[in-house]
Amino acid sequence: MIAASRCAVALFAAATIAQQPAPPTCPPLPAGYDAALWSKAWALHHDALVVDTHVDTTTRILDRGFDVGPRANDGHFDLVRAHEGGLDAVFHSIYVDARFAGDEAALFAKAPSDINADWLRPADAGAANGSARRALMMIDGIVQQAQRHPTRMTMCATADELVAAVQAGKHAALMGIEGGHAIEGDLGLLRLFHQLGVRYMTLTHTNHNEYADSCAPAEPRWGGLNRLGVKVVAEMNRLGMVVDVSHVSDATFFDALAATQAPVICSHSSLRALCAHPRNVTDDMLRAIAKNGGAVMINFNCGFIDADYAKNRSGRQATRRIQEKAARDKFADGSAELRAALAALDARFPPVEPPPLATLVTHVLRALEVAGADHVGLGSDFDGVPCVPRGMDDAAQLPRLTYELLAAGQSETTVRKVLGGNLLRVLRAVEAHAASRRGEKPQQNGSDDGDRLPR
Ligand SMILES: [Zn+2]
Numbered sequence: 001m002i003a004a005s006r007c008a009v010a011l012f013a014a015a016t017i018a019q020q021p022a023p024p025t026c027p028p029l030p031a032g033y034d035a036a037l038w039s040k041a042w043a044l045h046h047d048a049l050v051v052d053t054h055v056d057t058t059t060r061i062l063d064r065g066f067d068v069g070p071r072a073n074d075g076h077f078d079l080v081r082a083h084e085g086g087l088d089a090v091f092h093s094i095y096v097d098a099r100f101a102g103d104e105a106a107l108f109a110k111a112p113s114d115i116n117a118d119w120l121r122p123a124d125a126g127a128a129n130g131s132a133r134r135a136l137m138m139i140d141g142i143v144q145q146a147q148r149h150p151t152r153m154t155m156c157a158t159a160d161e162l163v164a165a166v167q168a169g170k171h172a173a174l175m176g177i178e179g180g181h182a183i184e185g186d187l188g189l190l191r192l193f194h195q196l197g198v199r200y201m202t203l204t205h206t207n208h209n210e211y212a213d214s215c216a217p218a219e220p221r222w223g224g225l226n227r228l229g230v231k232v233v234a235e236m237n238r239l240g241m242v243v244d245v246s247h248v249s250d251a252t253f254f255d256a257l258a259a260t261q262a263p264v265i266c267s268h269s270s271l272r273a274l275c276a277h278p279r280n281v282t283d284d285m286l287r288a289i290a291k292n293g294g295a296v297m298i299n300f301n302c303g304f305i306d307a308d309y310a311k312n313r314s315g316r317q318a319t320r321r322i323q324e325k326a327a328r329d330k331f332a333d334g335s336a337e338l339r340a341a342l343a344a345l346d347a348r349f350p351p352v353e354p355p356p357l358a359t360l361v362t363h364v365l366r367a368l369e370v371a372g373a374d375h376v377g378l379g380s381d382f383d384g385v386p387c388v389p390r391g392m393d394d395a396a397q398l399p400r401l402t403y404e405l406l407a408a409g410q411s412e413t414t415v416r417k418v419l420g421g422n423l424l425r426v427l428r429a430v431e432a433h434a435a436s437r438r439g440e441k442p443q444q445n446g447s448d449d450g451d452r453l454p455r
Contacts (some may be wrong), residue, residue, distance in 0.1 A: 011128060015101050021430035024046070024083055024084045024086070027042075027084075027399075028374055030391070030400060030403075033403060034407075037403060037406060037407060038403055040406065041399060041400075041402045041403035041406050042399050042402075042403075044402055044406070044412060044415065045086045045398065045399040045402040045403075045419070046086040046399070048086075048402075048415070048416045048419045048420060048421075049088055049089070049163075049166060049416070049419065049420035049421065049424060050085075050086050050087050050088045050089070050378075050398060050419045050420050051088065051089040051090070051091075051162075051377065051378070051419070051420035051423045051424065052087055052089075052090045052091070052270065052297075052378050052379065052380050052382070052395075053091045053176065053177070053200075053265060053267040053297040053377060053378070053379040053423060054091060054093055054178075054246075054267045054297065054299070054379040054380065054381050054382075054384070055076075055077050055090045055091070055092055055093060055381075055382045055383060055384070055395075056093045056095055056178075056381065056382065056383040056384025056385075057075065057076075057077045057078075057092065057382070057383040058092050058093055058094065058095060058138050058141055058142050058406045059093075059095055059138075059383070059384070060075060060383060061141040061142065061145060062137055062138055062141040062146075068143070068145050068147070068149070068153070069145075069149050069152070070147065074134050075382075075383050075394070076380070076382035076383045076393075076394040076395055077382045077383050077394065077395045078395075079092070079149060079152050079153060079171055080143065080244075081394050081396040082171055082294065082395045083161060083171070083394075083396045084395075084396040085394075085395040085397060085398035085399055086103075086399060087171075087395045088166040088171070088172060088420065089156070089162050089165070089166060089171070089173075089420065090171070090172070090173060090174065091174045091176040091199070091200065092142045092173055092174065092175055092176070092270050092335070093138075093178045093384065094135050094138040094139055094175050094176065094177045094178065094182065094193075094198060095138060095179065095205075095384070096131050096134045096135050096138070096177070096178065096179040096181060096182040096205065097134070097176040097179070097205070098179070098206050098207035099307075100129070100130040100131045100133075100134045100181070100183070100206055101129060101131050101209065102379050104212040109329055110114040118385060123288065129181075129184050131179070131181045131182050131183075131184050132182055132184050132186075132189050134179060134182070135179075135182040135193065136196075137199070139175060139193075139196055139197075142155070142173060142175065142180045143155060145173075146173055151170070152170060152171060153170055153171040153173055154168075154170045154171070154173065154182075155173065155174075155175075155197060156172045156173060156197075157174070157197040157199060158427075158431060159424055159427040159428045159431060162174065162424070162427070163424070165254070167247055172275060174197075174199055174285065175196075175197055175198045175199060176198065176199060176200035176202070176244060176267055177193060177198050177201040177202065178201075178205055178247075178267075179201070179202060179204065179205035179207075179209075179247075180201055180203040180204050180205075180209050180211070180212055180232070181204070181205070181207060181209035181210070182201070183201075183232070184210070185209070185210030185228060185439065185445070185449070186445065187212075187231060187232065187442070187443050187444065188445075188447050190232060190235055190236070190239070190241075191235070191239065193241075194239045194240070194241050198265060199240075199241055199242060199427070200241060200242035200243070200244045200265065201236065201241060201242075201243070201244055202244040202245070202246050202247045202248070202267065203225075203229065203232070203243065203244065203245065203247075203248050203252060203256060204248050204249075204252065205246050205247050207245065208220070208221035208222070210228060210449075210450075211225060211226050211228035211229035211231075211232055211449070212224070212225050212226075212229045212232075212248060212249075212252045212256075213225075213248065213249040213251060213252045214247055214248060214249060214252075214262050215247060215248060215249045215250070215278040215279060216247075216251075216278070219250065220249060221383065222312050222452055222453075223251055223452060223453075223455065224249065224251035224252045224254070224255035224453060225252055225255040225256060225259065225454050226449065226450055226451060226453060227446075227448050227449055227450070227451045227452075227453065227454060228445070228449035228450065229252070229255065229256075229259075229453075230255075230259045230453065231444075231445075231449070232443075233256055233259040233260050233441040234259065234261075234443055235442065236260075237260060237261050237430075237433060237434070237437070238434060238437050238440055238442065238443070239434060240430055240431050240434030240435070241430070242262075242263075242264065242265055242426065242427065243256055243260050243262070243264040243265075244264065244265055244266065244267045245257070245264055245265070245270045246265075246266045246267050246268050246279070246299075246379070247279065249278075249450050250278075250282075250285075251410035252286075253281075253285055254288070255453060256305045257288050257289075257292055260292065261373050261433060262429060262430045262433040262434075263292055263293040263294035263295070263426045263429050263430060264289065264292055264294040265289075265294050265295050265296070265297060265377075265423075265426060266281055266285075266289065266294075266295075266296040266297060266379070267297050267379045268297055268379030268380070268381045268384075269296060269297070269298070269299055269304070269326065269379070270298050270299045270304040270305050271283075271286070271298075271363045271366055272285075272365045273366065273369060273380040273427040274283060274305070274362060274363055274366060275304055275305055275306060275310065275363075276307060277303070277304050277307075277310065279299075279304055280299075280304055281296055283370050286367060286370045286371040286375070287370065287371065289371060289375055290370075290371040290372050290374070293375075293429060294375065294426055295371075295374075295375045295376060295377045295422045295423065295426050296367055296375060296376060296377070297358070297376075297377040297378055297379030297423070298363050298364050298367060298376065298377070298378060299379055299380070299381050299385075300360055300380045300381055300382070300385065300388045300389060300392060301381050301384075301385035301387065301388070302354045302355055302385070302386075302387035302388065302389060303385070303386075303387065305355060305359050305360050305362075305363055305389070306355035306359050308355075309352055309353075309354065309387070312352045313352045313387075316349050316352060319349070320345055320348075322347045323345055324342065324345055327341035327342065327345070339432060340441060345439070353390075354387050354388065354390050355389050355390070356389060356390050356391060357389045357390060357391035357392050357400060357401070357404060358404070359389055360389045360392060360401070361401070361405065361408065362403040364401075364405065364418060364428065364430060365405075365410075366375060367406055368410070368414065368418070373413070373414040373417050373418075374417060374422055374425070375422065376417070376418050376422060377417075377418055377419075377420070378401070378419065378420075379420045380395075380419065382394070382395060402415055402419065405418065410452075
């Protein structure tokens, strides 16, 4: 157990920033941790501004009626565990699954030469694009939570509001759209989402959309951004909405970096040099973001930080799926034989063990090395990923990351930047850029929107 005197130091530090609710109590010393360093890390962590740029609890809120107020015994985030983990501010994901793109997705399934012809056919006109509506419902979901817990949580749309909320001891809730198809190719909808408080947008999710390519499909659609994509970036700059290049294709990434006049972020991406996944950033991308003045927020997802985990999991899942299908074809639904066969498969394919916290820390350390201390942050993807590292089971465990960074020799200054300082700096820079352009004419949709950029 940690010494009582050391707890007192940490509690005092926490009390200076949070009037309500009561400061979190000093947790037991994690196994293998040095008591003095843990005490220092815990105090630093609870004193520092801690911001997570990507949490997906909104999907639970909207689809399952989840309430962030009480401590939940599953998932990664609620207000109790955020408070314990010193997590001050979160960009809640206004996540629009690719399936909501409806009409567009149907058109993508056809050969490019068919697209223009089909576009005019009334048969396709009835297929609704539910993307913007889904985004609006997500916004309603998180705003309702803030209204339900007014003493513990508040919606914020600026850096100043974020800081004020944290000083008042409240959870600062911000919003970022995940999936650029949410604006349905309409710059007016982009402006309206900004008006509602959305402060970043990933240009794509796993689907190509009206203006940008995603990293997920094998074949590109535009080869990066098209003309509308450049306008989207310009309009986000003008409005003061952070351009988020997580999820985009490499070509879209560099097109967006070339187009933007303000710092960008990767709200939740890890490092490709350590785990070769197209969702992760290369060292060149890290350097480009550093040059741009932006930041890469490291994703905690096991599949993005540990190549072996990703390979083992997908390999086992694929094999299991085949064998499960064979069992379901062979035995009747609900039969004892099917139950026994599925139980045998569970025994033969146990869940793949998550990587240790050290694997995640390696990504942060390498990002610091390549991009520099001013360009790295945290974007956990809590409640959006099936697996997080051992020892980082939920938001309450975040002080361990501070411990690990100090243990790895990082300075207190660097740790504060990673925890939230860098995000705050980027947000202020994007706000200042927008302020400098006040009165400028908004971007408009036009007939050349679908043109590819010259290469
Ligand atoms: Zn994502």
